[in-house]
Amino acid sequence: MISNNDIPDWALMAVHSILQTLRLKDPFTFYHCCRVGRASRRLAKAMGLSENEQNILEFSGLLHDVGKMGIPDSILLKPGRLTDEEMTQMKSHAEMSCEVIEPLMKIAFFRFLQPGIRYHHEQFDGSGYPNKLAGEKIPLPARVVSIVDTVDAMTNTRPYRKGLSMDIAKKELKEFSGRQFDGNIVKVYLEAIKYWKQIEEPEQDEQIVSL
Secondary structure, eight states: OBOOTTSOHHHHHHHHHHHHHHHHHOHHHHHHHHHHHHHHHHHHHHTTOOHHHHHHHHHHHHHTTGGGGGSOHHHHTOSSOOOHHHHHHHTTHHHHHHHHTGGGTTSHHHHTTHHHHHTTTOOTTSOOSSSOOOGGGSOHHHHHHHHHHHHHHHHSOBTTBOOOOHHHHHHHHHHTBTTTBOHHHHHHHHHHGGGSOOOOOOOTTOOSBOO
16 A cells, blocks of 8 residues: 655545556456555665655556556457567557656656656666666666566466466576666565565455555
8 A cells, every 4th residue: 555645635546546447457467566566665675765765666566557558458468479560569568658647747756657667678688678778777666666577477377377486486587687687686686575475466445545
């Protein structure tokens, strides 16, 4: 649950509305965003970031995939491999997520969310998208969200793919540390996760944002 005294109630209500719309469009992505938001906050805390930075990371994780509402169902919900053209459309979701929250940008807090949302698919070796940023040129929030986003995607079951075990996910993080992921943040994550309780999905009627 998120509460931030610097954010007007109307803006929190707008975030809640965006997330509920996402839940109607694609429940899996909705719950994925909920888990990534909470895990991003946990990792930010483990990294020693401030309360405000933790809030930024949690909101960034919550909203990182809301742009998928603009992806056609034929692509978003496709059980098989995407074509090159479909993949290009799918890759637009991060920038579309920023477009979804554009009306909130008049509030300074929401402007801080853009880097973590827009660049969460950049990779440490420069092979990611949308701008092929590398190393520390990738904003810190994006490097944090990237790790928890990938782990959550790997370990949760979809109708067409069984989720992997956390042990396999940890092995993948280690293997791609310094290539896909920031190795220093991976180390913090792997050390901290053993102390975290499992993140449960919210109840159907639970508000994700404290109003």
